[in-house]
Amino acid sequence: MPDRGAKAHSDRLWGHHRAYDYYRNSLYDFRRVDICHCFDSLNGHTPYLLFTKTGTHWSNIACTYAFDSIMRYMQTFGPAIRPVTLGQPHRGRTREPDADLDDLLNKTFRIPAERNQYIDVTLADPAPKRNPSLIVIGDSFFWTILYNYPMQELFSDLRYWYYFSTIYFDPDHDNVADVDLVDELLGTDYVMLSYCTVQLYNCGNGFINRALLELCYDPDEIQAVRDSLEADTTSHQSVEWRMDCNLEQYFPALAESFPTKRCSRLANRNQ
Numbered sequence: 001m002p003d004r005g006a007k008a009h010s011d012r013l014w015g016h017h018r019a020y021d022y023y024r025n026s027l028y029d030f031r032r033v034d035i036c037h038c039f040d041s042l043n044g045h046t047p048y049l050l051f052t053k054t055g056t057h058w059s060n061i062a063c064t065y066a067f068d069s070i071m072r073y074m075q076t077f078g079p080a081i082r083p084v085t086l087g088q089p090h091r092g093r094t095r096e097p098d099a100d101l102d103d104l105l106n107k108t109f110r111i112p113a114e115r116n117q118y119i120d121v122t123l124a125d126p127a128p129k130r131n132p133s134l135i136v137i138g139d140s141f142f143w144t145i146l147y148n149y150p151m152q153e154l155f156s157d158l159r160y161w162y163y164f165s166t167i168y169f170d171p172d173h174d175n176v177a178d179v180d181l182v183d184e185l186l187g188t189d190y191v192m193l194s195y196c197t198v199q200l201y202n203c204g205n206g207f208i209n210r211a212l213l214e215l216c217y218d219p220d221e222i223q224a225v226r227d228s229l230e231a232d233t234t235s236h237q238s239v240e241w242r243m244d245c246n247l248e249q250y251f252p253a254l255a256e257s258f259p260t261k262r263c264s265r266l267a268n269r270n271q
Contacts (some may be wrong), residue, residue, distance in 0.1 A: 048116070054094065055099060157188075164207040
């Protein structure tokens, strides 16, 4: 029998224990692509490696095929993305980051270089009248996509919120703590969460909780909860930790099967 007490302790320890529940709950209309299921079916049946011998992430060619499918799926519910053409697979010298494990190991001699299969990505026509914008919250697996796709040409505004912490490709901000989350989300065409299987226990790294909170509640309402927690000196845990672990207690709208409460900015926008 599972140890319910141990699970509850683990949930409290990690804080964002509801994040993946929010993510996979179809009531919130999150679209999902399970690449792991696809890779399981392909494993051993492709002429190329899904993971190279010297890499810690999916191989360049595997991620190229996968992201092509993801972009096609995105356009079934969002604005058009410029099409790309995938060339013919060919063998070549190992490209970055297919040897990132080799680079990280502390070894006396380098591992003999291997030739792996690759596929080139080029822009195709017709180009949309306007390239959509994209925010990605994800782990290091998304870097492989960035190495292979002309993302700056496919998206008019690309922001990479690495582990919902460091920001890449944003000239104005270096950390998510510095951005107006509601403003960023309202001004973006696509928001993508890109996580490998072992990271799903903390999917979004706090993004989902924070996004739901700030889209449903006004800043003064959130601050009132923070102030009340600050005044409570019976706990040694941080205010943010306590708030995240008891999000639905302090913000009851998030306990609804589908939150109907909206912050004033969203309510005014929809009038």
